Amino acid sequence: MPWRRWRCKSPRGPETESFALLQPAVQSLEANAARHTILAMLRMMRSVAHVGFGVVILLAESVIAGATLASPQTRPLPDTPGTWKPWKPFSATAEARKEQTATPALVKAFEAELLALNAILRRAPAVASPVGFSVETWGHLAGYHPSGFAPGQPAASGLPLSGGLTFGAFPIFEYERNGKTVREDTGETALQMFLVNQIGRGVIDRGNVPEWGAVDHDAFLQPLPQGEIANLPRFGDGLVIARDPASLWTPLSLRAALDLVAKARQIDVDSAQQSVDAQTARLTVVRDPAWRANRLKEAQQAAATMPNPEAFLKQIEESIRIEEATLVKEVSPTAGSGKNLADARRALAEVTGWIDALSPAMATALREKFRTVPATGCHPLARPNYAYFNNALPRSTPQVVIITPIARCFDTADGNNREANAPSPAGCRANRALIESLDKAALKAWLR
Numbered sequence: 274m275p276w277r278r279w280r281c282k283s284p285r286g287p288e289t290e291s292f293a294l295l296q297p298a299v300q301s302l303e304a305n306a307a308r309h310t311i312l313a314m315l316r317m318m319r320s321v322a323h324v325g326f327g328v329v330i331l332l333a334e335s336v337i338a339g340a341t342l343a344s345p346q347t348r349p350l351p352d353t354p355g356t357w358k359p360w361k362p363f364s365a366t367a368e369a370r371k372e373q374t375a376t377p378a379l380v381k382a383f384e385a386e387l388l389a390l391n392a393i394l395r396r397a398p399a400v401a402s403p404v405g406f407s408v409e410t411w412g413h414l415a416g417y418h419p420s421g422f423a424p425g426q427p428a429a430s431g432l433p434l435s436g437g438l439t440f441g442a443f444p445i446f447e448y449e450r451n452g453k454t455v456r457e458d459t460g461e462t463a464l465q466m467f468l469v470n471q472i473g474r475g476v477i478d479r480g481n482v483p484e485w486g487a488v489d490h491d492a493f494l495q496p497l498p499q500g501e502i503a504n505l506p507r508f509g510d511g512l513v514i515a516r517d518p519a520s521l522w523t524p525l526s527l528r529a530a531l532d533l534v535a536k537a538r539q540i541d542v543d544s545a546q547q548s549v550d551a552q553t554a555r556l557t558v559v560r561d562p563a564w565r566a567n568r569l570k571e572a573q574q575a576a577a578t579m580p581n582p583e584a585f586l587k588q589i590e591e592s593i594r595i596e597e598a599t600l601v602k603e604v605s606p607t608a609g610s611g612k613n614l615a616d617a618r619r620a621l622a623e624v625t626g627w628i629d630a631l632s633p634a635m636a637t638a639l640r641e642k643f644r645t646v647p648a649t650g651c652h653p654l655a656r657p658n659y660a661y662f663n664n665a666l667p668r669s670t671p672q673v674v675i676i677t678p679i680a681r682c683f684d685t686a687d688g689n690n691r692e693a694n695a696p697s698p699a700g701c702r703a704n705r706a707l708i709e710s711l712d713k714a715a716l717k718a719w720l721r
């Protein structure tokens with residue numbers, strides 16, 4: 274079987290996480306508990322790197338309006354009929370259009386597909402005639418980032434356009450202003466996103482692997498199946514509607530995973546080397562007799578105006594001695610920057626040595642020593658399966674949709690998840706009602 278990479282946690286805890294396949298002890302990382310609505314949404318926006326600009330602006334407006342909602346005079350109106358507001362202007366920034374090589378005609382065709390999705394959502398019985406909330410929906414065109422270390426990643430022109438639709442159920446409330454009753458349907462809410470043709474890192478996976486550091490890549494902890502919600506399969510933090518949800522991602526090989534570790538550790542070595550080089554260069558200056566003589570000459574000129582020039586000169590000489598001693602210690606392999614460099618080199622040698630061992634001659638021994646199948650405490654690593662998409666279809670065609678986030682509103686068994694258990698008909702309750710009453714057959718037929 275081909276090498277497949279599984280990341281396991283050390284029995285000693287997350288502070289000593291290891292890439293070693295021999296360590297099968299504790300369970301994988303757990304998702305964070307739900308937080309304040311807008312803060313949670315903003316965190317999700319950072320992880321879903323390709324969300325449109327219009328979404329962020331609306332969130333900012335919601336935060337501002339939320340200040341009004343928090344007023345003591347605010348009265349929620351959970352029994353008041355709401356409305357479906359008109360589709361907000363489609364967000365397709367110049368940068369996103371350029372990254373996806375999207376012509377105006379393609380963008381218009383893609384928005385038309387999202388409007389068709391919006392019509393399906395609008396027909397969902399539980400939200401078709403909203404009560405206690407009003408609905409706003411809008412769409413965006415995503416960006417596309419060619420990762421620095423993603424072998425085989427296709428150009429954007431070889432993939433369908435990607436983006437998404439956002440559903441927001443905003444609460445209806447009223448308050449007094451200047452003696453008059455003001456009614457609004459805005460404020461804070463939990464947004465539900467429908468991501469179209471997005472299968473990459475940061476959508477519903479569990480985040481980056483720490484050992485990969487800041488290396489630019491497209492690999493991630495593969496979203497794992499977690500049963501179904503409303504007859505839709507859940508993977509990670511999303512509900513996946515696709516021809517074959519499991520085929521959206523392809524395994525990351527052991528060699529590819531180690532290559533990313535090696536690149537990250539090489540960055541550490543280079544950084545430590547730069548620090549040692551700078552300190553070594555400074556040590557050369559401090560030890561230069563000409564530099565010392567000039568430094569003392571300047572000090573003597575300054576001392577001439579002082580009441581105790583001899584004490585001042587001794588302080589200067591002592592400062593030079595201390596600086597030299599400090600630099601010597603810093604560049605030594607047992608302390609400071611020198612030790613950091615030595616440690617970084619050893620860490621790099623550890624992984625490069627492992628990579629060198631991955632040869633046909635060593636394969637038999639490695640099968641005995643390393644695990645290449647699932648084990649307790651391990652989590653598979655994956656890359657997007659770009660071959661999933663049918664390139665014979667127009668680039669505006671929706672081929673997969675992922676509904677996310679899910680934990681924030683659907684994990685009601687968690688007593689600490691106040692958002693999911695909030696009594697308001699808006700936000701999470703409306704999101705759940707939408708998914709539960711959504712015409713699944715129409716949604717699947719919308720995909721090609």
